[in-house]
Amino acid sequence: MSDRIARQFAFLAEADRLKSVDRANVLLDLSRPENSAEHSWHVALQAMVFGASDWAIRMLLVHDLVEIDTxxxxxxxxxxxDALARSELQAADRIFGLSPDRDALMDLWLEFEAGASPDAVMARRMDHSQPLFQVLLAPQPLADHVAIVRDNMTGGRAARLDAEWPEAMAWARAVLAGDVPPDSDLARRLRFLAEADALKSVFRANLLIDGSRRENSAEHSWHLALYALAFAGLAGPGVDPDRVIRMLLIHDLVEIDVGDVPLHSAAGQAHGSAEIQAAEAAAAARIFGLLPPDQGADLLSLWQEFEAAATPDAVFAKSLDRCQPVIQNLRSGGAGWVDYGVTFDDIEARVGRKITLGAPALWHWLRAEVQAFFA
Incomplete structure (x- = not known):
């Protein structure tokens, strides 16, 4: 068991590098390029909003990991x-080979790449439409990016969406024509996804593993969902790992309004305060309220379940949420811990107890690593 956990952490640490792969797309506020990790989170969230299966969402969590190499x-x-396909296959073999679940991850990625199964068709539809929405939902989209969208819709890979997803293409054409598309469930979901883009600009106390910058809450949410996929076998009785993945994709959206409150900072003591809870509840009501009413209520309920941490799914999700920053700190030299004067006893009290509730084997392994770090 110990070796298996170590290998999963090695895979998840390598996945952190996807946060440093920049894409051609930019954030909606045009402040910087989008990276492939936060893209993976956003497209998985889009898939969730538009009714994709759990399997399709799993595909989207891993679909761009090869870009670490390519x-x-x-x-x-x-x-x-042809050369790109060979390079990506080689990258997949290397990266997924770090995990003890290499074969399952490779099969998932290959299914996405082939695009033949219904789940893969849906996943690729989400992946190929998200860049269009990323441009067209911006308040002031870049002219050259708009031109790329036009070409993509008429002769590129998005052209097939006329047959697969005509409602979305009609929305896009209306925006390109300068019209205001009529209000609809699709329009409300797109407004929610546009608002979610702001999570990419909420920065956390943790650094990336390479120490280059602070992690943002969108790529953290993707990384956590990948943790849930990797450690699904450690989930206790009654836990649905796919439901945990969905929970983790939305768990930090309230930080768009409230910001991140570092656990080990002086402000971290306010985590459970009535003031913070009220602010987060108001943020959740506003953000999920952008969706069609029934869907907004469902996602709000899922977020509330995570916050209450009373169900098996929520307890496991909370354990992973405490686990991921430990690895970020261990692999980046403990910069976040140094900044806040954190001790081993602080981590055991604030982190270890939470992880133990949902994933005791993870804390057993991590505790030894943390002890060695502080020694």
């Missing part, structure tokens, strides 16, 4: 498709 391939630039 980089992003912008759709408007020429590339050698």
């Amino acid at each position: 980089g992003d391939q912008p759709i408007h630039l020429d590339h050698d498709a």
